[in-house]
Amino acid sequence: DAMVIQNPRYQVTQFGKPVTLSCSQTLNHNVMYWYQQKSSQAPKLLFHYYDKDFNNEADTPDNFQSRRPNTSFCFLDIRSPGLGDAAMYLCATSREGGSFYEQYFGPGTRLTVT
Amino acid sequence: AQTVTQSQPEMSVQEAETVTLSCTYDTSESDYYLFWYKQPPSRQMILVIRQEAYKQQNATENRFSVNFQKAAKSFSLKISDSQLGDAAMYFCAYRSAGGYQKVTFGTGTKLQVIP
Numbered sequence: 001d002a003m004v005i006q007n008p009r010y011q012v013t014q015f016g017k018p019v020t021l022s023c024s025q026t027l028n029h030n031v032m033y034w035y036q037q038k039s040s041q042a043p044k045l046l047f048h049y050y051d052k053d054f055n056n057e058a059d060t061p062d063n064f065q066s067r068r069p070n071t072s073f074c075f076l077d078i079r080s081p082g083l084g085d086a087a088m089y090l091c092a093t094s095r096e097g098g099s100f101y102e103q104y105f106g107p108g109t110r111l112t113v114t
Numbered sequence: 115a116q117t118v119t120q121s122q123p124e125m126s127v128q129e130a131e132t133v134t135l136s137c138t139y140d141t142s143e144s145d146y147y148l149f150w151y152k153q154p155p156s157r158q159m160i161l162v163i164r165q166e167a168y169k170q171q172n173a174t175e176n177r178f179s180v181n182f183q184k185a186a187k188s189f190s191l192k193i194s195d196s197q198l199g200d201a202a203m204y205f206c207a208y209r210s211a212g213g214y215q216k217v218t219f220g221t222g223t224k225l226q227v228i229p
Contacts (some may be wrong), residue, residue: 031214039224040222043205045216048216077166102149102161106158
């Protein structure tokens with residue numbers, strides 16, 4: 001089945017220790033998103049890639065970076081995690097140019113910062 | 115900027131009963147898309163139902179239906195014959211039409227289904 005896969009599902013890192021979360025998709029969608037979600041709040045968009053074009057939200061901290069080496073993969077790098085970065089990180093995809101534009105979400109990576 | 119408001123942080127429903135989740139939005143646009151997403155505990159978010167603003171007919175998907183009131187900027191979700199598996203966070207979402215546009219999510223409604 002076509003899907004959005006996130007690894008790992010759970011990640012524990014130490015304060016200030018860089019961490020990378022990964023996302024892959026088999027949907028061949030041209031847009032990939034990273035969201036941060038805390039405590040059953042609404043997902044907060046961090047950035048997205050439209051094909052190879054990177055789009056950063058204005059309020060995304062500089063601590064967060066992203067890479068998309070190819071259509072299928074996208075990475076979220078947190079350079080120096082703080083306690084406030086503990087959250088669920090959701091990857092999503094969509095097909096722009098299609099009919100409905102809904103987003104397809106991965107299961108998320110729960111990040112704990114100790 | 116568009117805003118999406120879900121005024122019910124939590125709702126509960128008896129199994130097999132019907133429940134309606136509210137959503138209102140603010141926009142000056144005439145063409146857009148509306149969505150309801152479901153996020154079960156510890157599971158991924160999935161699309162429940164979608165509505166194109168230019169369509170007057172309310173969308174339905176099996177036990178899920180919407181009441182789309184464009185003039186009132188209201189987009190409520192009705193779940194009929196509620197099942198235990200319907201227990202989840204439900205997010206209402208808005209997206210402008212016309213080229214790429216990001217999605218604006220509401221704050222969510224946590225639905226509890228009572229056996």
